[in-house]
Amino acid sequence: MRVLLSGGAGYIGAHTAVALIEAGHEVIVVDDMSNSSPEAIARAGSLAGAEIPLLGADVRDEPRVRAFVQQHGPVDAVVHFAGLKAVGESVAQPVRYYDVNIGSAVAVLRLMAAESIPTIVFSSSATVYGRPETLPLREDSPTGIDLANPYGKTKRIVEEMLKDAAAADPRLRAIALRYFNPVGAHPSGRIGEDPSGTPNNLMPYVARVAVGSLERVGIFGDDYPTPDGTGLRDYIHVLDLAAGHVAALERAREGFEVYNLGTGVPVSVRELIAAFGRAAGRQIPTAVLPRRAGDVAASYCDPSKAREGLGWSATRTIDEACRDSWRWQSQNPRGYAPSPR
Ligand code: NAD
Ligand code: UDP
Numbered sequence: 001m002r003v004l005l006s007g008g009a010g011y012i013g014a015h016t017a018v019a020l021i022e023a024g025h026e027v028i029v030v031d032d033m034s035n036s037s038p039e040a041i042a043r044a045g046s047l048a049g050a051e052i053p054l055l056g057a058d059v060r061d062e063p064r065v066r067a068f069v070q071q072h073g074p075v076d077a078v079v080h081f082a083g084l085k086a087v088g089e090s091v092a093q094p095v096r097y098y099d100v101n102i103g104s105a106v107a108v109l110r111l112m113a114a115e116s117i118p119t120i121v122f123s124s125s126a127t128v129y130g131r132p133e134t135l136p137l138r139e140d141s142p143t144g145i146d147l148a149n150p151y152g153k154t155k156r157i158v159e160e161m162l163k164d165a166a167a168a169d170p171r172l173r174a175i176a177l178r179y180f181n182p183v184g185a186h187p188s189g190r191i192g193e194d195p196s197g198t199p200n201n202l203m204p205y206v207a208r209v210a211v212g213s214l215e216r217v218g219i220f221g222d223d224y225p226t227p228d229g230t231g232l233r234d235y236i237h238v239l240d241l242a243a244g245h246v247a248a249l250e251r252a253r254e255g256f257e258v259y260n261l262g263t264g265v266p267v268s269v270r271e272l273i274a275a276f277g278r279a280a281g282r283q284i285p286t287a288v289l290p291r292r293a294g295d296v297a298a299s300y301c302d303p304s305k306a307r308e309g310l311g312w313s314a315t316r317t318i319d320e321a322c323r324d325s326w327r328w329q330s331q332n333p334r335g336y337a338p339s340p341r
Helices: 011-022 038-048 062-072 087-092 094-114 150-168 202-210 238-251 269-280 304-310 318-331
Strands: 002-006 026-030 077-080 119-125 173-179 181-183 217-220 235-237 255-261 286-289
Touching: 002 011, 011 026, 011 038, 011 238, 026 062, 062 094, 077 094, 077 238, 087 094, 087 150, 094 119, 094 150, 119 150, 119 238, 150 173, 150 255, 173 238, 181 202, 181 238, 181 318, 202 217, 202 269, 202 318, 217 269, 235 238, 235 318, 238 255, 238 304, 255 304, 269 318
Parallel strands: 002 026, 002 077, 077 119, 119 173, 173 255, 181 235, 217 286
Antiparallel strands: none
16 A cells, blocks of 8 residues: 655654565655654665655644645545644643644545545554553553643544544544554664654663763652653564564554554563663663652553554564664764764
């Protein structure tokens, strides 16, 4: 099939582009480059051995995106990655987050109606579960739009919109994938996560400390009710995540479905830092800091629905994710930015 990736030059999009092409599909990308670089798509194309058509535009620019789709189409499916993703920033700039995250999903659904594209896979997030009442999290665990941050609310609202759109159009195939914590990089070391400024997420922060561009990792609380007192998360290798998108596109059926994409294995902050230290062959300096506002003690999924419904499950370990993240970070200490002469 031919798949349009909105936000396809980003971290998860670039890895998914490679996985889709390797699985025999064609990919075209629209990305406004607000958090990425055309270099990511050039490298993804060279890894997969294909030229990836790229439109540098906001996905809400409907005339340009339609013309691009008509030029390279027909398109069979959209994976909608495009959006803003920093939880803290979404609290400070809520209107911008609603504007981009909801506006871009509306634009994609309008494009699909105009161009008769039947299938959408949407990047949702484990954030929609808010503070878990019970663990592991299942797709039928409580969610709400009454979440602590606007980012999570935008994901929840877009899920609701997809559900309503599928109810109104019985031909629509819509899947929301609730990602747990994506980590790692392509094993080639050619593509990976390239956050601008100081990373908010644990793994890229640890990677920057390991490479020497940040001094130490702050551990946000060691007094949680967990085995070593630090937070537990479900870290999923980005290649497993990419494979989950391929499975979702190939298995999509009429209607709306939600799937967790995670490993089901909880890993603590201290365990992740230790694994990264082993992968990098160096000690990672740490300091215990107070808990970060809004954090939950533990979040991990029951991945059985994706195994049964999509025939997909994660296979890679946290050690592989650390090894691949380290390879990417050490080979590209400045990310996709050109090296200084
Ligand atoms: P990313 O920022 O690397 O990728 C998003 C891409 O969308 C970027 O390339 C950015 O330039 C582009 N973009 C943003 N607004 C756009 C617009 N209006 N039009 C066109 N392009 C636009 O992020 P990612 O980590 O690859 O995440 C992809 C998706 O997965 C996002 O929707 C994110 O919310 C979701 N998600 C990410 C995580 C995570 O931890 N990385 C976890 C759960 C869900
Ligand atoms: N964390 C930390 N130091 C950091 C960044 C994160 O101790 O510099 C912890 C955080 O409290 C949480 C885990 O690492 O327990 C994962 O945080 P991240 O921001 O990567 O993901 P999320 O909070 O979205 O699950």
